[in-house]
Amino acid sequence: MTCAPAAARASARVGWTLAAHFASSLSIGIAIGGMVPLIALTLEHRGIDPVLIGVNSAIGSLGVIAGAPLVPSMIRRFGAAEGMVLGLLLTAASVVGLAFTEDLGLWLVLRFLTGFGVATQWVVSETWMQAIVTERRRGLVMSVYVTSIAIGFAIGPVLLTFTGTEGVLPFAALAGTIAATALPMLPIRRWAPVLALGQRGSVARLLREAPTVAMAAIAVGLVDSAFFTFMPLYGLRIGLSHETAITLLTAVFAGNVILQVPLGWLADRVNRRALLVALGLGCCVGPAAAAWALTAGSVVAYPVLVLWGGAAFGIYTVAMTLLGERYRGGELAAANAAFVIAFELANLAGPPAAGWAMEAWVPHGLMVWMTAVALGFVAVAVVRGALRR
Structure with a gap:
């Protein structure tokens, strides 16, 4: 009782x-x-x-x-x-x-x-x-x-x-x-759990112990700031008006807001690593699909941007669930700190790299960069999954 x-x-x-x-x-x-x-x-x-x-x-x-x-x-x-x-x-x-x-x-x-x-x-x-x-x-x-x-x-x-x-x-x-x-x-x-541990967060350690999770943080960090910095500029370069170019970022952001809870719900019901790879594959297809739809003036352009944005930021959400699944007790604090550091380091590197790509492959360099990041992440996730088996 x-x-x-x-x-x-x-x-x-x-x-x-x-x-x-x-x-x-x-x-x-x-x-x-x-x-x-x-x-x-x-x-x-x-x-x-x-x-x-x-x-x-x-x-x-x-x-x-x-x-x-x-x-x-x-x-x-x-x-x-x-x-x-x-x-x-x-x-x-x-x-x-x-x-x-x-x-x-x-x-x-x-x-x-x-x-x-x-x-x-x-x-x-x-x-x-x-x-x-x-x-x-x-x-x-x-x-x-x-x-x-x-x-x-x-x-x-x-x-x-x-x-x-x-x-x-x-x-x-x-x-x-x-x-x-x-x-x-x-x-x-007063309800705080015991989290303390002497060691500090280490990106190198996270890469060794949980490379898929670490690469997820890096991949999202690389595209996060690039989205916000260059998406409107990409719209201008393919001939969209200033007002329309700004709405591209709104669509990507809407995908982040709308789709995270459904993806989180799904992550509790399917294999999380498989879901992470699926989201990565979606991010491999998303840039090309968005580029085609926008240049062709297709009505599916904005739905594609919403789905792509949701998948890109969903990688962060699902990777965090794997982080909590992988680490326990005090080690979780250090691992979470490393996850945040990896994300922020990538956030610093993302805009310069994306800017270089935009100049190297006009006008679709941003999409080339986004695709390359997604392919790199999927490659790491697939190889890591094969090694685990």
Whole structure:
């Protein structure tokens, strides 16, 4: 008789914990989604060279790369929820600092600190959810998490339409949103699982132990920033109007939002490695199909972009479920940190490589690049699967 109430209380704790993480991820998505265009617009208004604007953006990723390996140690020292709150407060304070200085060098330092702080939320949240979710619901839970962030990214720029992009107010609003991200963690901090381990996140170790998962993070990182940077430009190069070119990115983004939960549900019911390969194959076909449909003016162009976008970002979702399936206990924190580092390193390399491809194969170089990345990932996944058998 006593087992049923105890099980119900445990299930309720998990439910409230997951809801808190989803809310926190939505908030951080809103903040980052608004911060990226706000910083670019602010620096452009100040007459900063576009190259330096790009460097400023990259510095944020370097902050994540520097911060992620330290997260397991931070969890051990402060606790999961407390470490996450400290990182978010650092990020919020850094964003406020951006509003009160025009010194570019100081801006670079503050941008680095924003990324450093975000790393704790990113790694801790993913690790915490992975540690408490059951295997039969892992894919669904991680897909809802990814969808929460994607929705936040979409809302972030809309927030700027209310605050404007000048003065202190937009920075203060985004900093407040980041600080609010920490609030859902406070009621659940006593339920945090034991995650600490002495070792730091290592991409090299993840590549050795789980190459398919590591390559999934790298593949999505390579195409993620390339999508957002070059998809509208690709539309212009094939003769689309400026307005239509922008909607290409909207279609890809819609695929990310709409299809993650169905893919997560599917990941709990089929072989996850097979699903990962299937998504990779879809990404091999997607660029050519999109290029043909767009140049031919076919009505299937936007459905193809939606499916391609869903498959590309679905690789991240399914790879995270495999990460949680592969690692347990304290090792999960280090592995998750390595996963995040691999993604961010690839995010830094993706735009330059995609830009080179666009110049090398006009006008379809972007699609050539996207296809090459997908083929490389599928090759690793298939070879690894054969070796495992």
